Amino acid sequence: MKTIIEPFRIKSVEPIYFTTRKEREAILQNAFYNPFFIHAKDVLIDLLTDSGTNAMSSHQWAGIMEGDESYAGSESFFHFEKTIKDITGMPIVIPTHQGRASEKILFSIIGGKGKYIVSNTLFDTTRANIEFSGAEGIDLLCEEGKLPEVPAPFKGNMNVEALKKTIHEKGAANIPLCVITVTNNSGGGQPVSMQNIREVKEVCRENNIPLFIDACRFAENCYFIKLREKGYENKPVIEIAKELFSYADGCTMSAKKDAIANIGGFLAMHNKELADQCRNLLIITEGFPTYGGLAGRDLEAIAIGLNEVMDEHYLRYRIRSIEYITEKLVAAGVPVMQPAGGHAVYIDAKLFLPHIPVEYYPGQALVGALYIEGGVRGVEIGSLMFGKYDKNKKLIPAQMELVRLAIPRRVYTQSHIDYVTEVIIEVFNKRNDIKGLKIVEEPPMLRHFTAKLKIAGEHTN
Numbered sequence: 001m002k003t004i005i006e007p008f009r010i011k012s013v014e015p016i017y018f019t020t021r022k023e024r025e026a027i028l029q030n031a032f033y034n035p036f037f038i039h040a041k042d043v044l045i046d047l048l049t050d051s052g053t054n055a056m057s058s059h060q061w062a063g064i065m066e067g068d069e070s071y072a073g074s075e076s077f078f079h080f081e082k083t084i085k086d087i088t089g090m091p092i093v094i095p096t097h098q099g100r101a102s103e104k105i106l107f108s109i110i111g112g113k114g115k116y117i118v119s120n121t122l123f124d125t126t127r128a129n130i131e132f133s134g135a136e137g138i139d140l141l142c143e144e145g146k147l148p149e150v151p152a153p154f155k156g157n158m159n160v161e162a163l164k165k166t167i168h169e170k171g172a173a174n175i176p177l178c179v180i181t182v183t184n185n186s187g188g189g190q191p192v193s194m195q196n197i198r199e200v201k202e203v204c205r206e207n208n209i210p211l212f213i214d215a216c217r218f219a220e221n222c223y224f225i226k227l228r229e230k231g232y233e234n235k236p237v238i239e240i241a242k243e244l245f246s247y248a249d250g251c252t253m254s255a256k257k258d259a260i261a262n263i264g265g266f267l268a269m270h271n272k273e274l275a276d277q278c279r280n281l282l283i284i285t286e287g288f289p290t291y292g293g294l295a296g297r298d299l300e301a302i303a304i305g306l307n308e309v310m311d312e313h314y315l316r317y318r319i320r321s322i323e324y325i326t327e328k329l330v331a332a333g334v335p336v337m338q339p340a341g342g343h344a345v346y347i348d349a350k351l352f353l354p355h356i357p358v359e360y361y362p363g364q365a366l367v368g369a370l371y372i373e374g375g376v377r378g379v380e381i382g383s384l385m386f387g388k389y390d391k392n393k394k395l396i397p398a399q400m401e402l403v404r405l406a407i408p409r410r411v412y413t414q415s416h417i418d419y420v421t422e423v424i425i426e427v428f429n430k431r432n433d434i435k436g437l438k439i440v441e442e443p444p445m446l447r448h449f450t451a452k453l454k455i456a457g458e459h460t461n
Contacts, residue, residue, distance in 0.1 A: 004316060004317055004320045005317070006317060006410075006413065007311070007313040007314050007317050008057070008314075008410055011058065016044055016045075017041050017042070017044075018044065018375075019042055019044070019375055021372060021373070023042075024042070024371060024372050024375060025372055027039075027042050027371075028368050028371055028372060032440070032441075032451075032452035032453055032454070033364065033368050033437055033452075033453040033454065033455070034364075034448075034450070034451055034452060034453060035048055035367055035368075035371065035377045035378070035379060036048075036448075036449050036450065038371070038377060042375075043371075043375055043376075043377045044374065044375030044376065045374070045375065045376045045377070045412065045416055045419065045420055046377050046408070047344075047376060047377060047378050047404075047405040047406050047407060047408075047420070048377045048378065048379050048406065049379065049406050049408075050257060050343050050344065050406040050407060050408050050409065051216075051254060051256040051257055051406075052098075052256035052261070052262045052263055053256075053262075053408040053411065054256075054260045054261070054262065054408050054409040054410060054411065055260075055408070055409065055410040055411045056260060056261065056262065056301060056305070057260070057304070057305075057308055057410075059304050059308070060260070060261070060300075060301045060304045060305055060308075061301075063297070063300035063301055063303070063304045064297040064298075064300060064301055065297075066297075066300060067295060067296035067297025067298070067299065067300045067301075068296040068300075069295060069296040069297070070296065071288060071291065072288050072290055072291075073290055074290055074291060074296045074299065075296075076296035076297070076299040076300045076303075077095065077290040077291060077296070077299055079299070079300060079303045080093070080095060080266075080299040080300070080302055080303045081093045082303075083302075083303040083306050083307065084266060084268055084303075084306070085268075087238070087241055087242065087245065087306060088215075088242075088245040088248075088251060088268050089242060089245055089246055090245065090248075090250065090251065090268040090269055090270055091270060092268060092269050092270070092271075092272065092275040093266055093267075093268045094266060094267040094268070094275065094278055094279060094282055094289060094292060095264070095265070095266050095289075095290075095291060095292030095293070095294055095299065096264075096265045096266060096267065096282065096286055096292045096293055096294075097263060097264065097265065097286060097292065097293030097294055098254055098255075098256060098263060098264060098265045099125070099214075099216060099252060099253060099254025099255075099256070099265040100125040100126075100129065100254070100265075101265060101285070101286055101292075101293065102252040102253070102254075102265050102266060102267045103125060103126050103129040103130075103252055104129050104132075104285070105267065105278050105281045105282060105285065105286075106129075106177075106212075106252060106267060106278065107129045107130050107132070107133045107135065108129075108133055108281060109274065109277050109278060109281065110176040110177055110274070111129075111130055111133025111134060111135035111176070112133055112134050112135055113134035113135070114134075114135075114174060115133075115134070115135035115136070115174055115175070115176055116135060116136050116137075116138055116166070116170050116174055116175050117130045117135055117136070117137050117138070117175070117176070117177050117178075117179060118137075118138045118140055118163060118166055118167075118175055118177075118178050118179070119137065119138070119139055119140065119158070119178070119179040119180065119181060119214075120139070120140065120141055120142075120145075120156055120157060120158040120179075120180055120181055120184055120187070120192060121139045121141050121145075121156075121181060121184050121185075121186040121187045122137045122139060122179065122181070122186070123181060123185045123186050123214070124186075124385055124386070124446060124448070125446065126179070126181075126214065127386075128445050128446050131445065132445065135176075138166060139186075139399075140158050140159045140162040140163050140166060141156075141157075141158070141159060141184070141187055141399075142154075142155065142156075142157040142158065142159045142196075143159065144157075145157065145184065145187045145188075145190060146399060146400070148188065148335070148336070148337045148338070148346070148348045148351075148400060148402070149335060149336075149337075149338055149348065149351070150338070151338045151339045152339075153191075153193070153224075153228040153229075153339075154190070154191055154192060154193040154196060154224075154228065154229075155184070155187060155188065155190035155191075156181070156182070156183055156184030156187050156188075156190035156191050156192040156221075157192055157193060157196040158180060158192070158196060158200050160196070160199045160200060160203060163178070163200060163203055164203055167203070167207050167209070172207040172208060172209055175207075175209050176209070176210070177209065177210055177211075177212055178200065178204050178209050178210070178211045178212070179211075179212050179213075179214055180192055180196075180197060180200060180211065180212075180213055180214065180248075181213075181214040181216075182213060182214065182215060182216075182217060182218055182221035182244070183217045183220055183221045183224070183341060183342045183343070185216070185217070185343075185381075186381060186386070187400075188337035188341050188344075188346040188400075188402065189217075189220075189322075189337075189340075189341020189342045189343050189344045189346065189404075190337070190341055191220070191221045191224035191225065191228070191342065192221060193225065193228075193229050194225050194229055194232065194240070194243065194244065195229070197244060197247050198247060201247040201248075210249040210250065210271070211247065211248050211249050212248060212249060212250045212251055212252060212269075213244070213245065213248045213250075213251040213252075214251070214252055214253075215245075215251045215252065215253040215258075216253055216254045216257040216258060217257050217258050217342055217343055218241060218244065218245075218253075218258055219237060219241065219258045219309040219310050219315060220258065220315065220318065220319065220342030220343060221244070221342065222237045222240040222241045222244060222310075223237055223312070223315040223316075223318075223319060223342075224319070224342060225240050225244075226240060227319075236312070237310045237312055237315065238310050241310065249269060249270055249271065250267065250268060250269030250270065250271065250274075251267075251268050251269070252265070252266075252267055253265055253266055253268075255302045255305070255306075257343070258305075258306075258309045259301075259302045259305040259306045259309065260305035260308060260309055260409050260410070261298065261301045261302045261305050262298075262301075263294065263298055264294050264298050264299070264301075264302045266292075318342070318343075318409065319340075319342060321407060321417065322340045322341060322342065322343065322344065322345060322407060323339075323340040324414075324417065325340075325345050325405075325417050325420065325421055326338070326339070326340035326345055327340075328418075328421045329345065329347075329421060329424060329425070332421075332425045332428065333428070334347065334352070334424060334425065334428050335347065335348040335351035335352055336348060337402065343406055343407060344404045344405055344406040344407060345404075345405045345407075346381070346402045346403070346404050346405075347366065347402065347403040347405070347424070348400070348401070348402060349362040349363040349365075349366045349380070349382060349401040349402060349403050350362060350400070350401040352366055352403075352428065352431060353365060353366060353431055353434055355432065356434070356435070356436040357436065358382075358383050358387075358395070358397040358401060359383075359395045359397070360436025360437060360438065360456045361380065361382070361383060361384050361436060361437045361439075361453070362382070362401050362436065363380035363381065363382035363383070363384065363401045363402060363403050364380045364382075364384050364437050364453065365434050365435065365436050365437050366380075366403045366427070366434065367379065367380050367403055368437070369427045369430075369431075369434045370403070370423060370424065370427055373423050373426055373427045373430075374419065374420070374422070374423030374426070376405070376420055376423050376424075378403050378404060378405045378406075379403070379404050379406070379448075380401075380402070380403055380404075380448060381398075381400075381402040381403070381404045382397075382398045382400060382401035382402055382403075383395060383397040383398045383401060384439075384447065384448045384451065385398065385447075385448040386398035386399075405420065435455050435456060436455075436456040437453040437454065437455060437456060438453060438454055438455075438456045439451055439452070439453055440452050440453060440454050
């Protein structure tokens, strides 16, 4: 097989500014060991997120120039709306400025105290918006998804038996929504099978519970279905996507991922009564229903990107890129999520740094070490992000302690990825020198964004 090349040519570049190790040590300390506080110019390879960090195509930039900025009834909205309707089959499309805005609107309406939202795994902002409404989010990940180093084709699946048990225990009337996240970001970027979606839909239908898809990375998930699920190997990705959405009552999406845009999102659904409530809240918080907090040019870029992302030459390259770095790390003995996910490499920080207890946040410690070693910025997906406290203020750790290195779409080349691999392996060889961290300041929700930390054992000034 020939080398899989990037299915694009580079037309514009921006410089990377290089820093020394000594400079990075000071930068990280001044950032309170939190990568979100590091200035972007001080990062060599930025893998903090694949959200909004993508390189848009020449067609998207051309669409931006043609964006209709009319306040109401923009032609760009109707292009955006038609594209989403064609893919999802859902008749009602509500634009928002990004995915968490869709979540805030949706859960403000259907959430509330005494309610439970069930999912394969909720990501950070989804869970935060559920909890902010007073409801509780419940993750029902399949058992194989909890074992990072054990390969399985669809580790993002929901545990259907656990879903049935939860419905029985909590009562269907108290579960206003079931959410399937594709791919499963918190669970290592792992895909969900079509069979699992059908089975979950059947349970939801029997209990009159609406099923929504968190569709941030729907195209990547559909390509995994094509590669791994019998009966789909000869189907185009667009057909797989249409079937996937056909089982859902609605969806939320951050267009900053698989729409390959820098901003934007949407809600789509069948239920007109719920949609009317969402639109009313949208007008208060986001804007008129035909722009929803976005410029017309952004609506155009999203519409074009949603079609570009389903190009199978692109998806083959995208998925192979993640496999490439995963294979190199496995060969070097680095503990990573297997098989490779769709948008990121996930390092198992618990195995990488077994000498650091979970209460000293091994994932966050590893994030800092990667930055110091090579200027690579990642993010912790573990007990800093998802940990809770019990009534005695003792940490209830997350299920897994992962470090995510999310690869922006169409941004970095193979040499960049080879460099990242070298940095990870170098840190792995020095892993016993890495120290844990303690929180010195944190907000009540989404603490990983703004928490301040110090090296465990050190004193603050």
